[in-house]
Amino acid sequence: MTEIMHNETVDTLLNRRSIRKFKPEPIDDSIIATLETVAQHAASSQFLNDWSAIRISDPAVKRKLAEFGHQPYIADAPLLYVFVLDEHRNASIAAAKGVDTHADAFTLTGSYRFSQAQNDAAFALHAMETAAYSLGLGCVILGSILNDVDGLIDVLHLPEYTYPLLGLAIGKPDQEPALKPRMPRSMQFFENAYPADDAAVLEPLAAFDEEVHQYYDLRNTERPVDAFSDQIAKNAVADMTGRTVGEPAARQGFRLDR
Ligand SMILES: Cc1cc2nc3c(=O)[nH]c(=O)nc-3n(C[C@H](O)[C@H](O)[C@H](O)COP(=O)(O)O)c2cc1C
Numbered sequence: 001m002t003e004i005m006h007n008e009t010v011d012t013l014l015n016r017r018s019i020r021k022f023k024p025e026p027i028d029d030s031i032i033a034t035l036e037t038v039a040q041h042a043a044s045s046q047f048l049n050d051w052s053a054i055r056i057s058d059p060a061v062k063r064k065l066a067e068f069g070h071q072p073y074i075a076d077a078p079l080l081y082v083f084v085l086d087e088h089r090n091a092s093i094a095a096a097k098g099v100d101t102h103a104d105a106f107t108l109t110g111s112y113r114f115s116q117a118q119n120d121a122a123f124a125l126h127a128m129e130t131a132a133y134s135l136g137l138g139c140v141i142l143g144s145i146l147n148d149v150d151g152l153i154d155v156l157h158l159p160e161y162t163y164p165l166l167g168l169a170i171g172k173p174d175q176e177p178a179l180k181p182r183m184p185r186s187m188q189f190f191e192n193a194y195p196a197d198d199a200a201v202l203e204p205l206a207a208f209d210e211e212v213h214q215y216y217d218l219r220n221t222e223r224p225v226d227a228f229s230d231q232i233a234k235n236a237v238a239d240m241t242g243r244t245v246g247e248p249a250a251r252q253g254f255r256l257d258r
Helices: 008-014 029-040 059-069 088-096 111-134 144-155 205-213 228-236 246-251
Strands: 051-055 079-086 138-142 162-171
Touching: 008 111, 029 051, 029 111, 051 111, 059 079, 059 144, 079 088, 079 111, 111 138, 111 162, 144 162, 144 246, 205 228
Parallel strands: none
Antiparallel strands: 051 079, 079 162, 138 162
16 A cells, blocks of 8 residues: 655644544634634635634523534633635625626526535635644534524624525643544545445445444444444434525525526
C-alpha cells in the first residue's frame, strides 16, 4: 500500500474527530477573530459570499438549540455558531441597484443558488473547523438543530432568503475519543467513471463492518457501535419529518422548483 505523506496540516485533518465534551473555559477574542477570518477565506461560488454565521452567546438560545437537537452538550459549547445560507444580504444589495427581487428574473432564490450557497457555507464551516483543530480546540458539527427548522428560523430571526445549514460547537476538548474508522479508499474513490460492478466496490465491506463494530462511541460506552451496514440500513429508513427542506425553504422565499 502506498504510504501517505505527513505535515502539520495533513496530520491535523487525519486526527480530526468530533468532540462532544468541552472544558467550561471561554474562548479568547483573538481565537474567535482568527476562526471567523479563516472561514471568510473559504472559496465562494461566483464570489457571491452567500452565507452568514450566527455566533450564539446567549445561554438561553444555546439551551433552545440543545432542545431542538436533543443533545445537551450543545448548551455547554463555549463557542457556538449556526451557519446560514444567505441570499438576503445579496437581495438587499441587488435591490439597492434597482433589481426587482420578487420578479421571475431574480434567480438568487432558485435551486442552483440554494445548493451552491449550501456548499459555500459548508466550505466556510469546514475551514473554521480545521483552523479550530489546528489551534488545539475540538468541534462537533450539528445537523440535529434542524430537527425543528421552523423553531430554529424563529429563534434566530432568520429573514426572507436565508436558511439554516448546520451548527458548529467549538471548545477546549474535555474528552479523547478514538478516531472513527473510514472505509477503504477503493470504496469511495473511483477512476474516470462510476464503476458498474457494485459487488466489486463492496468487496471490502464485511471487513469494514467489523472494524466499525470495534469502535466505541463515547456517547454510549456500554456497547460497540453497530456495523457500518447496519447503521446505513437503519438511517435509510429514519424518520426525517421536520428536517425536510422543501416547505420551510419555500416559506423563507426560496423557489427550489426553479
Ligand atoms: C452534516 C453533519 C451533521 C452532523 N450532525 C451531528 C449532530 O447533530 N450531532 C453530533 O453529535 N454529531 C454530528 N455530526 C458528526 C458526525 O456524527 C461525525 O462526523 C461522524 O460520526 C464521524 O465521526 P468523527 O467526526 O468523529 O470522525 C455531524 C456531521 C456532519 C458532517
